[in-house]
Amino acid sequence: MTDTGRRLLRTPQGVLGLALLAALLLLCLFGGALAPYQPEAMDFAGRFAAPGARHWFGADQLGRDVLSRLLVGARSTVPLAVGATFSGAALGACLGTLSAYLGGRWDEAITRTIDAVMAVPHLLLALILVSTLGKGSLNASFAIAIAVVPSMARVTRSVALVVRRQEYVQAAIARGESGGWIVVAEMLPNVAAPVIIEATIRVAFAVMLFATLSFLGLGAQPPASEWGLMVSEARRFMHQAPWVIVAPSLAIAATAICFNLLGDGLRDALNPRDER
C-alpha cells in the first residue's frame, strides 16, 4: 500500500491529486468548524452581497454566506458520490469477472444484457430510479451506484478476459486448481488494479452526476448546501449575484479534477514496472 503511495507521489498527477484529496478530506471532516458563519444563517439585509471582506465569496439571495455553505457542502457532495461509485464498482466488478470466467453462452447473454442497459444514458437511469425511490441525497446516491454497475462490469470483464488468457492462469488450470481458487487467488489481484483506477475516475463522474441530480431538484433537498443545489437555487438570481453560481461550480470542477488526477496517477503507480 505504502509502496503504491510512494510511487503515486512520484507522478505530478499523483501529487496534485493527493493534495486536492487531502483538502477535500479536510473540508468533509472540519468544514463546519472552518466556516466563518452558520450555513443556514440568513441575513436579509446582506442579500446579494458581493465578495468582500465580510463575505469572502459573497452572500446569496437569502443573505447566507457562500463560503460557509461551500465548506459545509463538501460533506453533502463528496462522500456519498464516493460511496456510490465504489459500491457500484464492487458489484459491477463481481458481475464482470463472473461473466468473463463463465465464458461461452452465459458470458454472451450477460454481456448483451449489460450492453442493452447501457443504451440508457446514465443520467436518465438515475433520474428514473430517483423518481421512483423519492427525492433525497441517499436515494440519489443509491441510484448513481446502480447506474455505475453496467459500465464497471464491462470494463472489469474485458480486463478479466485478458488476465484469463495469461499463462499463469493456464498454469493454475493445468495444476487442477478449482475455479473459485483461480478467480480469487490468480485473477482478482490482477484485475483489481485496472478496476480501481477506472473506479477512481468514475468518482469524478459520480460527483458530477450527483450535483446534476441535485440541480434538477431530485438529489439533495434544501436547505442542504450541496453544491449542485446551490447552483440551482441561484439560477434565478444569476443577474444580481453570479458569484453564488461560480463558487460552487469551481468546487465541483475541482473535485472532479482531483479524482481524474488520482486515477491518472494510480495508472502509473499500480503498474508493476516491467524491466527492459
Next chain:
Amino acid sequence: MSVLEIRDYSLDYVTRDGTYHVLQDIDLAIAEGEVLGLVGESGSGKTSLAWAIMRHLPGNARELKGTLRLGDTDLCAAGSRALETIRGRRMSMVFQDPSTALNPTLTLGRQVSEVLVRHRGLSEREAWREAERALEHVELRDVPALMKRYPHQASGGEKQRVVIATAFACRPELIVFDEPTTALDVITGARILELFARLRAETGVAALYISHDLALVARVADRVAILEQGRIVEEAPADRIFRAPTQPYTRRLVAAVPRPDRRLVADQPASQAVLAADAIAVRYDRREATRNVHLDIRRGEILGVVGESGSGKSSLARALTGLAAYSGTIALDGRPVGRMDRVYRRAVQIVFQHPDSSLNPRQTVQSILARPLRLYGGDVATIPALLEAVRLPAHYARRYPHQLSGGEKQRVAIARAFAAQPELVICDEITAPLDVSVQASVVELLLSLRRQNGTAYLFITHDLNLVQQVAHRIAVMKAGEVVDLLDIEDIGRGKMHPYTRELMAAAPLPVG
C-alpha cells in the same frame, strides 16, 4: 571510400532512472558490396546503432561524440530535408516484423510505389508498373493481384519480400537489415536469405546485417562484428569467427550456439513408457489443430517435437496438460487416463514459452513455488533448496517477477514444475524468447535436473540444431500431424520425410 564509416561513436539514453551508455567508441566500416554482420544479445545496443545510422533516434538520445558517414555525406550534420532525400534512396532499412512494418490500411502496391514516386520522380502510373516489376523480381507470384491486396491478406514471407523490394527499389548504397527473419518460420526465413544472397550478388549493395543469431550471420555476412554491452569486442571474417574466436565473450557466444554435432546427452532412456498418447485430435471452433497424433515418451527420455508455427505442437502440449479439449486416449504409466486427476497432474508438468506471462505478477516467488508444494504434498521449507537447484539465490524468494530477468523467470517456472516432482515435464518453446547464452544455461539446467531426478522431457522447439543436441528421439510435426518420429541416430541419414529434409536444410548451421 567506404559506403558506411562509423568512427569513435558514443550514444547515451537519458531516462528517469539514470543515463544508459548504449554505445561506446564504435568503430565500423563497410566497403562497397560488402555485408557486415552485427551480432549482439538483447541490450547490446545493436538496434540503437541501426537507428543512429538511419538518424531516427528517440528524443532522449544524446550523441556524445563520433562521426557517421554515408559515402562522403556526414550523416550527423545532415538536416531533416537532406535526410528525407537520403532515406529510401541512398540508404534503406528492412525491419524485423513485416506485419507491423506495413501500413494496414494501404495496399501493398502503394507502399512500394510511393517510394518510387518520391525518389525517382516517376508518375503514379509509372511507379505502379515499376513496383510490379520490383515485386516480380523478389519472386512473388500473381503480382498484379498482390499489389492491390492489403497486408493482412498476405503471408509473412510475402510481406517480408514486399519490404525487401521496397528497400531495394531505389538502388541504395546501403541497406540495414534488422533481424529480418526472426519473425518468420525457419523455412520461410531460409528462402528470404536465399533471396537476399541473390539480390546482393545482382546489385552489389552494401549491407549491415543485424541479428542475435551468430550462426545465421556467419553464413550471410562477409565480416562479423560482435557487440557486447555497447562495445565492439571482436571483428573478424565470417569463416574465422566460429573457428577461432579470440575474445572471451565471443568464445562464450560461439560455445552457446547449438551445434547438432555437439551432443549434450549421452545416455539411453529406459524402454517403458511414461506417457502414451494415441489418436490425439484437438479442435478449436472450426479449426483442427492436431489430428491423429501418436506419441509415447519413455521414462527419462527427452523427446523433441519440432515444427513450424501452426504445426500443432503447442496444441498437443495443451491437450496433454488438460488445457485443451481433445479426443483420443492418454495412458500414464500404462494406465489409461479418463479424467486428469491429481496424480496425473502431478506427474505431468508444463513450462510455458513467455516468461513475462507465465508467472503471476502479483505473487512473490515464494508464493508461486509454495502453491504446487502444498498441492502435491511437498514441504514449503524446501523452497530454498528448489531455488538452489535452478541456480537462483535463496533470497529471490522475496522478489516479484518484474524484478527478475527473462532467464531468471524461466528458472522460476522450471522450479515450479519440479516442485511437484513430476515424471514428465513438457517444455513448450521455453528458450525461444531468450538470448542464446541464456538459452544455453537454461538447457544445461534442464539436463542437470534430469540427471538428478530422472525426469522425462517433451521438448517442443522450432530450433532443429538445439533439439539435435539434447533429444533421444525427434517427432516432426506439420499441419497437425506427426510426419516423422526418428531416433537421433537416424537424423540426417536413412529415410526421412521430405518435410523433415526441408526443415533440416533450412536450419542455419554455423560454418567452421
Next chain:
Amino acid sequence: MARRRRAPPWLIGAVSGVTLAWLLRRLLTVLYTLLVVSIVVFGITQLLPADAAVTLLGENATPEALAAVRARLGLGDPAWLQYWHWLSGLLQGDFGTSMRTSQPVGPAMLTALGRSLMLGGAALVVMLVIAVPLGMFAAIRRGKAADVGAGLVSWLGVSLPEFVTATLLLIVIADRLQLLPATGYVAPGEDLADSVRHLILPVLTVSLILVAHVSRMVRSETIDVLNSDYVRAARLKGLPPRIVLLRHVLRNALLPTITIVALDVGYLLGGIIVVEEIFAIPGIGRAILVAITTRDLPSIQAGAVIMAATYALANTLADIAYVMLDKRVRYD
C-alpha cells in the same frame, strides 16, 4: 474503350464488408436492447409506491373516480400483464396515452425528438470539427506548450457538468455581454437566423464535454499511430512529413475515433436532458424530465425507449462506417 459503370468504391467496401446476415443479427440485437430497456424501466417504475390514479386526479378525488381511473388504466392488473399491454400497443405504433395531458404520447415525443436531433446533430458536428484536429495537433506537438495547453483545457472540460457550463455561459455571454439570447427555442422554419442564435449556447454546452473527451482519445490514438512501426517505416523511406501524416497517420488514427464517438452518443443524450431544461428547449430531454417529475409513466417509458433506440442506431451506423474504412474487418 467503353467506360463501364462501376459502383463507387466506398459502396463496394460497405457491401462486401457488411452482409445481410450481419444486418439481420444486428437488428435482432437492437430489438433485444429495446426490449431489455423497456422491461428495466417498466420494472423500476412499477416500484412506485404512489398510486398513479391519485397522482392523476389529486388527493381529493372520490373513491369512485379513482376506481374508474384505475380500471381504465389497467392499474389493477399484474405487472407483467400491464407490460404486455404496453408492448403490444407499442408494436402497433401506439406509445400510449400521457397521464398528464391525456394526449397520445407518440406524436409529441417524436416531434420533440426531432428538435433534439437537431441540437444533438449540430453538437456532434461541432465536436468533430474541433476535437479531431485538436487531438491530432496535440499528439504531433506532444509535450510542447500547445499540447499541455490543450490538455489543461480538456481536463477542465471533462470536469464541468453540463449544468455548470450552461450556467456559466449564460452568465457571461447572455447576461453580462448580452451577445446571445438566454433561453428559448425558435423553429428553423420560422426564422433561421434567430433559430441559430438561440441554438449556439446549447450546442456549445453539449459539445464542450464531448470535445474534451474525444480530443483526448484522438490524441492518445494518434500518439499510438505515430509510434507505430509502419509510420516509422514510412519516415525511413524518406517520405516528407506531410505525406506521412496524411497518408499513413490520418486514417489509422481516425478509425478508433468512430467507435469512441458512437459510445459518446450516450453521454450526449444524457447531457441533452440537462441542457434542454436550462435553455428551455422543447426537445425530448425536457419532455422526459417533465414526465419524470410528474410521474407520467407512459411518457417515461416512451422516452427511455426512444433514447435507447437512438443510441443503438448510432452505434450500428458507426459499425457500418468502420467496416467501410477498415479493410481488415469483415462482418459475417
